[in-house]
Amino acid sequence: MKALVLAGGTGSRLRPFTHTGAKQLLPIANKPVLFYALESLASAGIRDVGIVVGAHARDIRELTGDGTGFGLRITYLHQSRPLGLAHAVLIARDFLGDDDFLLYLGDNYLQQGVTDFARLAAAAPAAARLLLTPVADPSAFGVAEVDPEGNVLRLEEKPDSPRSALALIGVYAFSPAVHEAVRAITPSARGELEITHAVQWMIDRGMRVRAETTTRPWRDTGSVEDLLEVNRHVLDGLEGNVEGKVDPHSTLVGRVRVAEGAIVRGSRVVGPVVIGAGAVVSNSSVGPYTSIGEDCLVADSAIEYSVLLPGAQVEGAARIEGSLIGRGAVVRPAPRLPQAHRLVIGDHSKVYLPS
Known part of the structure; x- marks a missing residue:
C-alpha cells in the first residue's frame, strides 16, 4: 500500500x-x-x-x-x-x-x-x-x-x-x-x-x-484557533526535559521541555511548555500550552496558550494569550506619546480636563 x-x-x-x-x-x-x-x-x-x-x-x-x-x-x-x-x-x-x-x-x-x-x-x-x-x-x-x-x-x-x-x-x-x-x-x-x-x-x-x-x-x-487547540492537545502529552540552561532565579512548574541551547533566566514557566533550541526566555512568565520556537526571544513579558514561530521576539508585553506569532515577528510596546485633547466646544460650555 x-x-x-x-x-x-x-x-x-x-x-x-x-x-x-x-x-x-x-x-x-x-x-x-x-x-x-x-x-x-x-x-x-x-x-x-x-x-x-x-x-x-x-x-x-x-x-x-x-x-x-x-x-x-x-x-x-x-x-x-x-x-x-x-x-x-x-x-x-x-x-x-x-x-x-x-x-x-x-x-x-x-x-x-x-x-x-x-x-x-x-x-x-x-x-x-x-x-x-x-x-x-x-x-x-x-x-x-x-x-x-x-x-x-x-x-x-x-x-x-x-x-x-x-x-x-x-x-x-x-x-x-x-x-x-x-x-x-x-x-x-x-x-x-x-x-x-x-x-x-x-x-x-x-x-x-x-x-x-x-x-x-x-x-x-x-x-489559528484549531492550530492552537491541536498545540494544546499535543502538549498535554509532553514529557518534561531540560537540556538547555535554567538559572537559579527561574522556576519551572510541571512538564517543561527546554531544548539544548535554550536559556531561561529570571523567569517562571508553568507547563506544559516547550522551548526550542537557541530561544531565550528572560524575566518573563510563560504559562501553560505555549510553544516557543527556535531562536525566539521572550523578555519582560507574560505569555500563555500561544505559539511563537522561529525567530519571533516578544519584549515588554504585559500579557499575551491565544496568539500565533510569525517567523521573525517583533512585538514591543508602542512609544509613549504626549497626551493631547482635540475639542470642539460650543459657546458658554465648561470642560474639566485631568491635569
Whole structure:
C-alpha cells in the first residue's frame, strides 16, 4: 500500500502566515504539522509516499528530504494550483500505479494515527474506505450517510440539512477503481474536482464504499484557533526535559521541555511548555500550552496558550494569550506619546480636563 499526502493548498484561513510558507509546515509543539502525518504513515508500515506540493514546494522538500528520516521513500508531485483533492489523485496516477493507497490531508492531526485504519483497509478490501467522526455542526464538513452495516450510501459537501452527523476527517483508503472515478467527474461550482464527487460516482455504480468511525481527537489545523487547540492537545502529552540552561532565579512548574541551547533566566514557566533550541526566555512568565520556537526571544513579558514561530521576539508585553506569532515577528510596546485633547466646544460650555 502507498500513501498520497496533500500539501499544496493555499491555506487562505491562515493568512498572512501562508503568504510566506506552507500551512503544513506550521509548528505543533515545535514540529511541523506535516511531520505528524508522515510519522503516522511510517508507523502504519507504509514506505512509499507521494507528497503533492504547490507554491511552497521548496520549503517542504528542504524539511522532509527524501523521507529517509521518517523511514519513508518520498516522491514529490507538483500541482500547479489547488484544483481539488480528486485532481491531486489524477496527477499522481503514474506514482500510484495499480496499488491500493491512503489519501491523507497533510494539515490534519489525528491522535490515533492511521495504523488500524490501514490494516483494516488491507484486510477487508473495498473500492473506497472513509474515516469519519461525529461532529456538532456537520453543515461545515463533508458528510456521509451510512447504513447500519457500515456501507456509505451518500456523500454531501457542507449540506444545509445534513443527513447525519458523521464528517469526513480527511483520511481515505482507495483501490485503483478511484482512478476511473476521478477521470469521470467534472469540476464543482468552485472549479475543483471534489473527492466526494468521485466517491459518490463509485457508490452510484454499485462499488463498495465502507465507513470507519472514530471518536479520538482529530483536527484540521486550517485556522489559528484549531492550530492552537491541536498545540494544546499535543502538549498535554509532553514529557518534561531540560537540556538547555535554567538559572537559579527561574522556576519551572510541571512538564517543561527546554531544548539544548535554550536559556531561561529570571523567569517562571508553568507547563506544559516547550522551548526550542537557541530561544531565550528572560524575566518573563510563560504559562501553560505555549510553544516557543527556535531562536525566539521572550523578555519582560507574560505569555500563555500561544505559539511563537522561529525567530519571533516578544519584549515588554504585559500579557499575551491565544496568539500565533510569525517567523521573525517583533512585538514591543508602542512609544509613549504626549497626551493631547482635540475639542470642539460650543459657546458658554465648561470642560474639566485631568491635569
